[in-house]
Amino acid sequence: METTAAVGASVDLKKSLENFFGFDNFKLNQEHIIQSVLDQKDTFVIMPTGGGKSLCYQLPALMMEGTALVISPLIALMKNQVDSIRGHSTERSVAHFLNSSLNKTQMREVKSDITSGVTKLVFIAPETLTKEENIEFFRNSNISFIAVDEAHCISEWGHDFRPEYRKIRQMVKGISDSIPVIALTATATPKVQSDIIKNLEMDDPNVFVSSFNRESLYYEIRPKVSKDQAQKEIVQFINTKKGQSGIIYVQSRKSTEEIAKVLQLNGINAAPYHAGLDGKLRTRVQDNFLMEDIDVIVATIAFGMGIDKPDVRFVIHYDIPKSIENYYQETGRGGRDGLGSHCLSFYSYKDILKLEKFLKDKGVAEKELAGQLIEEIIAYAETSSCRRQFLLHYFGEQFAAEDCGKDCDNCKHPKEKKDVTHEMHQTLTVVKELKENYKVKLIVDFIIGRVSKDIQTYNFDAKPGFGKGKEQGELFWHSILRHAILNNLLYKEIEEYGILRMTDKGKAFLDKPTNIEIPLNRDYSDTKGDAVITSNTAGAALDDNLLIMLKDLRKAEGRRLDLQPWIIFSEVSLQDMATFYPISKDDMMKISGVSSGKANKFSKPFLALIKEYVEENDIIRPEDFVMKQVANKSKSKVTIIQAIDRKLPLEDLASSLKLSMEELLREMNMIVTSGTKLDINYYLNENIDESVIEDIFDYFNEAESDSLEEAHKELQEDDITTEEIQLVKIKFLTELAN
Numbered sequence: 001m002e003t004t005a006a007v008g009a010s011v012d013l014k015k016s017l018e019n020f021f022g023f024d025n026f027k028l029n030q031e032h033i034i035q036s037v038l039d040q041k042d043t044f045v046i047m048p049t050g051g052g053k054s055l056c057y058q059l060p061a062l063m064m065e066g067t068a069l070v071i072s073p074l075i076a077l078m079k080n081q082v083d084s085i086r087g088h089s090t091e092r093s094v095a096h097f098l099n100s101s102l103n104k105t106q107m108r109e110v111k112s113d114i115t116s117g118v119t120k121l122v123f124i125a126p127e128t129l130t131k132e133e134n135i136e137f138f139r140n141s142n143i144s145f146i147a148v149d150e151a152h153c154i155s156e157w158g159h160d161f162r163p164e165y166r167k168i169r170q171m172v173k174g175i176s177d178s179i180p181v182i183a184l185t186a187t188a189t190p191k192v193q194s195d196i197i198k199n200l201e202m203d204d205p206n207v208f209v210s211s212f213n214r215e216s217l218y219y220e221i222r223p224k225v226s227k228d229q230a231q232k233e234i235v236q237f238i239n240t241k242k243g244q245s246g247i248i249y250v251q252s253r254k255s256t257e258e259i260a261k262v263l264q265l266n267g268i269n270a271a272p273y274h275a276g277l278d279g280k281l282r283t284r285v286q287d288n289f290l291m292e293d294i295d296v297i298v299a300t301i302a303f304g305m306g307i308d309k310p311d312v313r314f315v316i317h318y319d320i321p322k323s324i325e326n327y328y329q330e331t332g333r334g335g336r337d338g339l340g341s342h343c344l345s346f347y348s349y350k351d352i353l354k355l356e357k358f359l360k361d362k363g364v365a366e367k368e369l370a371g372q373l374i375e376e377i378i379a380y381a382e383t384s385s386c387r388r389q390f391l392l393h394y395f396g397e398q399f400a401a402e403d404c405g406k407d408c409d410n411c412k413h414p415k416e417k418k419d420v421t422h423e424m425h426q427t428l429t430v431v432k433e434l435k436e437n438y439k440v441k442l443i444v445d446f447i448i449g450r451v452s453k454d455i456q457t458y459n460f461d462a463k464p465g466f467g468k469g470k471e472q473g474e475l476f477w478h479s480i481l482r483h484a485i486l487n488n489l490l491y492k493e494i495e496e497y498g499i500l501r502m503t504d505k506g507k508a509f510l511d512k513p514t515n516i517e518i519p520l521n522r523d524y525s526d527t528k529g530d531a532v533i534t535s536n537t538a539g540a541a542l543d544d545n546l547l548i549m550l551k552d553l554r555k556a557e558g559r560r561l562d563l564q565p566w567i568i569f570s571e572v573s574l575q576d577m578a579t580f581y582p583i584s585k586d587d588m589m590k591i592s593g594v595s596s597g598k599a600n601k602f603s604k605p606f607l608a609l610i611k612e613y614v615e616e617n618d619i620i621r622p623e624d625f626v627m628k629q630v631a632n633k634s635k636s637k638v639t640i641i642q643a644i645d646r647k648l649p650l651e652d653l654a655s656s657l658k659l660s661m662e663e664l665l666r667e668m669n670m671i672v673t674s675g676t677k678l679d680i681n682y683y684l685n686e687n688i689d690e691s692v693i694e695d696i697f698d699y700f701n702e703a704e705s706d707s708l709e710e711a712h713k714e715l716q717e718d719d720i721t722t723e724e725i726q727l728v729k730i731k732f733l734t735e736l737a738n
């Protein structure tokens with residue numbers, strides 16, 4: 001990293017951005033925010049998750065003299081952030097974290113790096129900063145500015161209040177009187193905003209509020225008719241996104257286990273995640289997700305706080321969340337790299353009733369607040385207008401539906417409206433007939449003619465309107481009742497929990513119905529293909545074969561370097577490489593997201609791979625034009641040898657070559673038979689029992705032929721599979737025959 005390049009009379013921010021991070025352009029109002037920090041002004045930033053918040057302090061920290069302190073509540077996230085910055089630099093000590101996870105020696109090392117001036121950023125937990133010895137250390141150090149990340153933690157009105165965050169001003173004062181502060185948060189109502197400014201005693205701060213619009217997200221709501229149907233749709237949906245990362249949110253721990261199992265049975269690489277798992281296991285699941293060993297996480301809301309994976313391609317809500325705020329945050333974990341993410345929610349009125357049941361024993365005020373939040377999410381789920389517009393309006397932002405660009409289901413498939421004046425009248429008549437004394441469920445049962453226990457007890461099935469609406473079905477009548485409430489014809493009695501009563505407007509409607517239209521519920525049962533969007537913005541020149549190889553290489557390098565793959569190169573960078581075929585370091589630096597530091601540190605094996613690929617496939621690089629070629633035999637041979645050198649799991653190798661495991665093993669067998677060694681011990685040791693390996697090895701040592709059939713015949717009574725035999729045979733040939 002060329003720190004010197006950044007200091008000068010007129011600082012070119014864009015140039016610094018490119019030098020340090022390899023990006024061409026700033027997002028949202030990053031540039032103004034960074035200028036404000038460089039000008040040493042107190043700065044307050046409200047930017048939605050994924051908007052590039054951290055760059056707002058990272059870049060000025062790298063450009064300025066001294067060390068920036070970043071106060072963050074999330075110890076889990078600190079290592080991540082530090083790794084990410086180190087990934088852009090050639091100097092490992094450029095970033096550190098200080099928290100309770102470090103021992104004394106490590107602490108001393110960090111401090112000595114700060115003193116010597118190589119460290120530009122230190123992430124610190126408030127609990128660590130508050131210690132007098134640390135305050136004193138920083139008082140005597142050169143601190144450029146202090147960043148308070150997740151600043152909403154300061155306010156009791158924020159959703160994750162942290163008492164020690166209240167003392168930050170005190171700590172800052174202990175360090176210096178004149179140090180500029182930048183506070184950053186992803187969500188803040190006006191009340192929370194003023195709390196933050198007051199509590200941090202920010203001095204006439206520059207305030208930057210960014211749009212909450214998440215352009216890369218596609219929003220879709222589907223009806224949840226039954227558990228089976230929803231789970232089946234989820235499997236179908238994920239099958240169209242094989243190998244991509246996704247999160248499924250559910251309400252209960254039990255559902256996480258259940259759905260993860262269903263997905264696993266369907267060949268999807270999924271794992272459950274919830275607060276009930278022990279800490280070690282949770283960390284492992286998180287790591288595996290980040291390292292792309294797990295594609296899909298099925299989680300309760302406990303998942304995500306510490307997760308910053310930029311290429312989450314879908315977020316599914318199996319149960320509707322209990323507020324718009326939750327929905328926005330959780331969907332916001334998708335598509336952070338700007339390359340699109342599909343946010344699919346299942347919605348059924350039954351789930352709402354479940355949510356309301358949890359409120360039963362709560363205090364009146366809490367019940368009322370939660371009730372309002374639930375009403376909002378219902379309105380969101382049932383709206384037939386643009387969902388993006390609805391969400392942004394909720395956060396106080398004006399947005400024209402035309403600007404959605406068909407990026408929500410309602411804009412993509414405008415819903416037909418139906419005149420339901422007659423059915424509405426029919427419904428209100430039933431409510432009146434039953435003396436305004438029952439909840440939604442019984443009213444619906446009555447109209448569709450379901451003889452439930454209550455209906456039987458009260459002999460309602462003998463009444464005139466019973467079963468008159470059987471034809472339209474349950475979903476339809478739930479929707480009518482919802483709209484009766486939304487249109488203020490009926491209301492729910494809060495004190496007598498959930499009983500439907502008639503409003504004056506409803507009574508007037510009964511006497512003299514006025515025209516009422518509602519959007520029809522869409523039947524999604526035969527629109528599987530249609531419901532899938534592709535978010536590939538990279539255009540036609542992208543070489544899919546190379547992209548797969550680059551991704552595999554990135555994964556392998558991630559393992560080798562013990563880094564998350566995306567830290568090495570982002571998805572965008574790989575797509576760029578698979579489009580422009582860089583074969584030298586200079587070429588590589590022209591790739592989006594590749595700084596000179598990154599190019600020096602990580603590009604070597606990628607350049608080698610691309611070079612070889614270009615030669616093998618006679619590709620004419622895009623100075624002229626790009627030519628795509630299908631992988632041929634000799635190429636897969638080289639790929640197999642290289643991949644095994646890199647200790648790639650064979651399953652991954654098979655899928656990258658679009659081969660079945662059996663086909664791959666056959667190819668490998670040919671390679672070793674023709675004299676090339678394939679050392680697959682890394683794979684065998686992890687996947688096959690030592691004693692089984694020995695048995696097979698011994699068998700071949702004495703066998704008269706190399707026939708697999710015969711080996712299997714001999715070994716099958718020990719429960720040894722053909723695949724195991726094939727694998728050990730490769731080991732055998734490698735070690736003894738070559």
Ligand SMILES: [Zn+2]
Pocket residue numbers: 385386387388389401404405406407408409410411412
């Ligand atoms: Zn829309």
